[in-house]
Amino acid sequence: MKIAQIAPLAERVPPKLYGGTERIVSYLTEELVRQGHDVTLFASGDSVTSAKLVRCSDMALRLNPAIQDPTPYHVMMLEEVRKRADDFDILHFHIDLLHFPLISTFAGKTVTTLHGRLDLPDLKPLYTAFPNIPLVSISNDQRRPMPPVNWAGTVYHGLTSDVLPFTGTPGDGYLAFLGRISPEKRPDRAIEIAARAGMKLKIAAKVDKADEASGQNQIAPLVSKPDNVEYVGEINETQKADFLGNARALLFPIDWPEPFGLVMIEAMACGTPVIAFECGSVPEVIDDNVSGFIVHDLDEAVDAVGKLDQFDRRTVRGSFDKRFTAARVANDYVEIYRSLISEYGNIGQLPLHAANGNAAPFAISETA
Known part of the structure; x- marks a missing residue:
């Protein structure tokens, strides 16, 4: 499967210090490569990955003191994604919502994991305006404030099994x-x-x-x-x-x-x-x-x-x-990818907006 992973540019993948979303993108990307998929990662230029890396900024934006506004860099990244969209079976976005208008012609072959809080008042009209984009939640509770949208599943985060070793006896109290x-x-x-x-x-x-x-x-x-x-x-x-x-x-x-x-x-x-x-x-x-x-x-x-x-x-x-292992996370997402690809092939282009605000014409069972 040819998969694009589109990461935020605030931190590198994986982050040097704090950065939960970029860390999860890294674990998922590396596990997908390990499983034999052809993965391309759109991320900051200092990212470290076994996937093909498309460098979308010189370095993580948060660590670059010259950067005042991250938006232009994300817009440039999305233009690169648009140019290459036909190269992939599925495009997996981790950047919340900036890409929604861009993917109108190929929304059905995309999935967007929402990594942040969804109870902010400005978000409800936004997601109401884009009810058909396939979305993944990272917990079921995260969904509660949302209007009707096209949930493709819930996938809990996970880590590689060896990234944090087990400590049987803590040294300090x-x-x-x-x-x-x-x-x-x-x-x-x-x-x-x-x-x-x-x-x-x-x-x-x-x-x-x-x-x-x-x-x-x-x-x-x-x-x-x-x-x-x-x-x-x-x-x-x-x-x-x-x-x-x-x-x-x-x-x-x-x-x-x-x-x-x-x-x-x-x-x-x-x-x-x-x-x-x-x-x-x-x-x-x-x-x-x-x-x-x-x-x-x-x-x-x-x-x-x-x-x-x-x-x-x-x-x-x-x-x-x-x-909570990365292998389980990757397996959950691969199941979602295959379901989306199958539906996209059956119905062609998925329109970004549904008439009368109805959900997309397909439903995918949740994974957890």
């Missing part, structure tokens, strides 16, 4: 917080949980420009005061294995409709249980009392810290191996 310093991720909750539980908390996180103000005003004072909190900054993949593997648990105290939460399965791959608040995708990812605890408030979270000894870290890793 600390709790971990990994991700972004942003209000919805609630690092303030993590700090309070650790303080009340009498444990050290290590925070490894990036701060986006949009979150710099809240990070400085709200989080920095919390981090600087307690003796039990250590901020280690943004970390790479090698550092992540040590950071998560040596933690007693990962705290995931979110306060927003998390579409997936890649860090949860990264912790599970290390054998580290997760204490997560019941929001968004959490009940779909965490097997309560098996790979972690699902909690509803700070009291329950503190109580959960006291019960961490009940977890068998090999069982936590087993939950990852059973549900």
Whole structure:
């Protein structure tokens, strides 16, 4: 199968530091190549891949201080995709929505994975205007705010089995917080949980420009005061294995409709249980009392810290191996690709807009 993967340009594929979408694109791309597919990756020029690489910027845009507006680079990438569209059996987009008008003549041979939150008010009219584009959700909960659209399936994220090694005995007695310093991720909750539980908390996180103000005003004072909190900054993949593997648990105290939460399965791959608040995708990812605890408030979270000894870290890793490997992700997507290709061949061009807002004339069973 000839497959195009179209990645965001903010980070390279895979990212050097933070970058969940680009990391997933990398795992999927490499597994598809391993399975024998002919894959072309449209991504930043510093990306590293065994697929054919179409370099769409010199380097990851976030790491290039000369870049002020990423939009022109994505538009140029999409023009290159348009020129080559006939070369592929399927085109898989990971850039949310910028390409929608472009694919009007070949929408039926495309699929778009939505990696972000879908509850923002400006999104509903957009997706209402484009009801026929095949879409993939990364959790079933992610779909809840959406108007009727053409869902091709739900595919949970996954990692390569060896990217984060299992750690049977954590070396240090600390709790971990990994991700972004942003209000919805609630690092303030993590700090309070650790303080009340009498444990050290290590925070490894990036701060986006949009979150710099809240990070400085709200989080920095919390981090600087307690003796039990250590901020280690943004970390790479090698550092992540040590950071998560040596933690007693990962705290995931979110306060927003998390579409997936890649860090949860990264912790599970290390054998580290997760204490997560019941929001968004959490009940779909965490097997309560098996790979972690699902909690509803700070009291329950503190109580959960006291019960961490009940977890068998090999069982936590087993939950990852059973549900969240890159091989499973690739198999799920290949099934969707084949269904789309079959339908596209039967009905020809899939129109971008449906009369009276009706869904596309085909339905594809979900994968999970």
